[in-house]
Amino acid sequence: MAGQAPAISLSSIDKRFGEVRANKDVNLTVARGSVHGIVGENGAGKSTLMSILYGFYEADRGEIRINGNLVRIRSPKEAIANGIGMVHQHFMLVEPLSVIENVMLGAEGGAMLAKGEAKMRAALAKLSADYGLAIDPDAIVGELPVGLQQRVEILKALVRGAEILILDEPTAVLTPDEAEQLFALLHALAGQGKTIVLITHKLHEIMAVTDHVSVMRRGEMVATLETAATSPAELADRMVGRHVLLDVSKGPAHPGAVRLTVENLVIRDAHGSLKVKNINFSLRAGEILGLAGVAGNGQSELLEALAGIIQPTLGRILLDGDDLALTAPTPADRRTHGVLHIPEDRQRMGLVSAFSAAESMILGFQSEVAFGSGPMLSTEAVRAHTETQMEAYDIRPRDPSLKTSKFSGGNQQKIVLAREIEHHPKVLLVGQPTRGVDVGAIEFIHKRLIALRDAGVAILLVSVELDEIMSLSDRIIVMCGGVITGERTPETTNDRDLGLLMAGVTERAA
Amino acid sequence: MSAPIELPKWADVSLVPVLAVIVAFLVAGLVVLGIGESPVRASILLVQGALGSGEGIGYTLYYATNFIFTGLAVAVAFHAGLFNIGGEGQATMGGLGAALICLKLDFLPWWIVLPLAIMGAMAFGAVWAFIPGWLQVKRGSHVVITTIMFNFLAATLVVYLLVNVIGKPGSMSPETRVFEASAHLPYLHEALAAFGITIPQSPLNLSFVIALVASFLVWLLIWHTKLGYAIRTVGHSPSAATYAGISIGKITMITMAISGALAGLLAVNEILGVQGRLLLEFSSGYGFIGIAVALMGRAHPLGIILAAILFGMLYQGGTELSFEMPRVTRDMIVAISGLVILFAGALDGLIRRPMAGAFARLLKSEG
Amino acid sequence: AHAETVKPAIVYDLGGKFDKSFNEGVFRGAEQFQKSSGVEFRDFEIQNDAQREQALRRFAKDGFSPILAVGFSQASAVEKVAKEFPKTKFTIIDMVVDAPNVQSVVFKEQEGSFLVGLLAAKASKSGKVGFVGGMDIPLIRRFACGYVQGAKFANPKAEVLQNMTGTTGAAWNDPVKGAELTKSQIDRGVDVVYHAAGGTGVGVLRAAADAGKLGIGVDSNQNGMHPGKVLTSMLKRVDNATIASFQAAKDGTWKAGISVLGLKENGVGWALDDNNKALITADMKSAVDAAAADISSGKIVVHDYMSDSKCPE
């Protein structure tokens, strides 16, 4: 009887975080044994919705039914009891502990670890056999590659006998073939009647693995579609409410002299693992060089190295022929040399949320004489400067003394943009310029970037949004696993071709 | 210091600390009741003792001077996201610095000795805070722990020096000889007497003026200089600071040094102003109460001055109180400070959440 | 001399009114005086050095006189406040302050210590006796030195182990350290331990008692703290000094200047009561009485450490 009932049905779920309404009257039905996709912009409310289903957050309003039965899920404990397992966007692992300890956590089977542990090892061994999820139970989780860490997360869920498995952007951190394995696993699980909910930004994944797909926008559930009966284009439209990136009108580029040259660059991160493996490229005045790639393949590190925030292990970065490591080692020096930077993460880097808009508006340029002579800082000067910028970039609300955190994502981004552009960059490093930004703002930002290009600025555009790369770039390079897997021009490539390069497949696709 | 709860700024800086103090006093009142004395009478005696006489006011401001210095020290560190619990040790070292100068140079005229001694106090205090800062930056050891350790290190070091090196030979207590008059920072009653103004005698000395100047300078530094901007950036968002090309390490060390120098100034009041010699434990807990002062003053110099005066009143009033009510010793004040720290710094949520709620409702009802 | 109205006041030292020792002695004296003369007195226990001056000044302002300052640490404060209130009478114990309105009372602790040293040596079976001082200062070395002389006087081969508790004021109030030091001395064969360590001594006497050895008290009569376990106490008659000062003020015979109280003046001595009379053999008693007489008469001169910062071995 309950067999017909949907595995999950959420009705009119509401959730606020302070000012932000993350979920607005959301309904969702997921059929037993199906793979159900959820797509939506950053900040659309996907994770929130699933976290509510998993009992991590409690909804302000709404009903949850599992297999047709009305349930109250006030904590993950209750979710687990209802056979729900979740692989979070940000892993929930205890790094200093071993795999087995992580898997056992919360399911120890007894006050003493010893006996539960034996059982757990057996269970792990079985799962590994059944689904090819091999893993060393005694490895320290913190020392495992992300791919395996995710495997631990999945194992945690399966070991607890999850009938419903939620995965929040699982492939964001995976290599393409890792992703393939994962999807195989998901199919296998679905085949056994388990229900899968898959959150992702990658529409081709949706098309590839899901049976149904739901689209969220600004906290609302705008559509649930039969995957077979829809298309990436349609999904994209639904996600943003109107057709985005109607290909940006831009004239041909007139590249000038080489501005920035990167030679044999090698970067290790704090833990010493190789992030960028000996890459070379150059950037000309008056062109936009798009850098495509799945998040976490070295773009961020490259960007920060160029901006002087982290130091490369090997190699050189030349500006107009001279080595920046010598002439301008620090971020401050880079700025004075005209290398400006719109960081990927405006919340953490680009702005200080606790500062007023005016204070955020001079971040990085605080020591300029324009803002006060000698050691002093002139509040008046800063305020005046901010007011003009707010006009020029239509930043709302027009209140220099409003706390930065009170501005919406799009307006926050405009603050960063205005600040960097107004300081006449020679080279502009741009990271994810439109992440979590509304459509209007996106167009505004794109127009500005093109204008800068035409004004002769050399622009390096790092984005995970292929469409953005395609429509803005004059040249495109693709990074995968820390190396450049190919260079293209928008004319000579397409999503599929770039996708393959992003997946590390280097031979040219027909 | 805790999870931010949106409140109108004015309420945040005024109502919250005031309420914290009120709650602290209510609790303290219960304690007084518990030991069988009348809280009302105690409070009256306390206020009379603190403000009832010219001398009382003098003492109040004299204690307040100490609290301004240590309060500023803690506050400056707060702005850089640092917690300097080392005020005690930094003040002790400040005393050492001042004393060394005086012992060597107090044959010189005051206009040479005093400036040097004051600088000595600041320098030693600064160094004693700079080292923990340096250790955090270069070696990753957290200042909270190192400053605590440095408090004890300062204490033992000064004991050793007073007993074996700079102490007065054959003295009954470990202390230096009394400095020459040239090394004595004039009492306010002396200074004003010079202008024919007579006020009651008290330990209140020119350090109080120095404290006010220091407060102004700190205000200028934090909100109207580029260094201050950098300090606050580091305090609010280290990652943004890095992005902005602000060296977190440099700022940390500079801030700690400034903080320590301010704490060191406590010695100017105690050693140069009052004791006229270096002796043990002259910092007697002012360093810790500075934390309460900074929290209450919401790390703003003006707030700190007010909070410092309040604690000055508690100290002076407390002493007078213990004359009249021997059962209510001045430990009462330590307890009250603890309560204030608790309610203004750690349990402020208890006060802020309801208030935030009230304001929210207020705004709604207004439309 | 005609009688005056007196308003006596006392400012105790850090150890506090009930330190079972020095300050307490003063308090008891004052109580006696109050009983005998019916004159009320006020007193104040300071909590930190800064308060000394404030307390003295406060009493002086309220017209109290004589004001008795207990302990050498008060010297500088008394000096200052005495200047501010030339009409007020001040008495300071254990320190000399040279001012027209200050009476300084000091004791020949070496003489009392000599006597208890003698008793210690006689009571000791191991021939090893111990001394635990509070803060390592000349005054306490004076105690130690007198004690050594007394012990050697009784038994030239006697061995005296000495320890000081510390170099700061904390050394007056650290029974745990006192106990540790005593235990270590006992471990090394000592069977009688004399303390001149204020509150720290509480630990000394307890440790000795716990180990079944003998302790020797100081300042006040501490025999009662562990009856039968305290051989005797070196009495420093601060109570007498207090009474004397207050009485003199009352009779109008109070004089500034230094008064040095030794055995002769009955300023120091040793305690004999029910608690310890079982421990003091007739032979011991006669010996100590004889020595006392000789010291009073000047036949025996007990060296004062503070006269030359040396102690004859």
Add this chain to the structure above:
Amino acid sequence: MEIYATLIAITESGLRLSVPLIFACLAGLWSERSGVVDIGLEGKMLAAAFAAAAAASATNSAVIGLAAGIIASVGFALIHGFAAISQRGNQIVSGVAINMLAAGLTALVGNAWYAQGGRTPPLEGDARFQPLTWPGAEIIDQIPVIGPLYAHILSGHSALAYCALIATILSGFVLARTRFGLRLRAVGENPAAVDTAGVSVTKLRYAAVIIAGVLCGFGGAYLSLGQAAGFLTNMTAGKGFIALAALIFAKWRAWPAFWTCLLFGLLDAVAIRLQGVVVPGIGQIPVQAIQALPYLMTVVLLAGFIGKAIPPKASGLPYVKER
């Protein structure tokens, strides 16, 4: 032999002096392993020492004293827990507050109740934890070399001293081998992981904080009922902070904590004995140097000159789900 005797004597007193450190250090260990930084060890011990002495002098029972000490200490621990866990307040501020509160209240109340300068009346007999002498200690003591080891090192300490050893064994075992221990270790590193695993972060942390309170209760009771015979104002005299140092030195692990505290205790014992002693050749040893050692060593360790001390990742951070 003489030297051996001194060695024994110093070790013996080192043991006595390390007991309160061990309790406080383990308390800190539990608290910080759960992610709650605790610089209020000092205050909790002080409160416990007072309550224990007061209760013992009233009832003339050391055990009741101990109970009272534990209750007082747990009381303060709960204040800290409430501030740190429920209110998500600043844990360091809360710790500082607790230290001052305890210092002030104990002295104040002590003065008011007993009018003896903050001291409680001296405790005798059953009101104290007397040293336990093991069977035949006196006789065995006569056996050269091993005799004293038995009679002075093993035997002759107060019951609470043996509790310190038991507490260490238990702490080590529970943390490493039990469900509670696993969850506790996890919650100090990544509370979200524990939460999503269906375990209450709040309950875990409160449990840890209360355990810390109990241990500080033992430590405080030992001070006033074992080591001394009554309460003295501020009788902890920085032991809580030395314990903190030891905790870091031991890198937040139970047995290393135990050994570190023993070491610090020994240092103290040595310092006490060398006070004012003139060593032939060397002259007077500056005991301050020895007293400073624990702090110095900790700073040096923290500075990573000898190994590296990395605290539990989530320690000091309140667990906030919703930004």
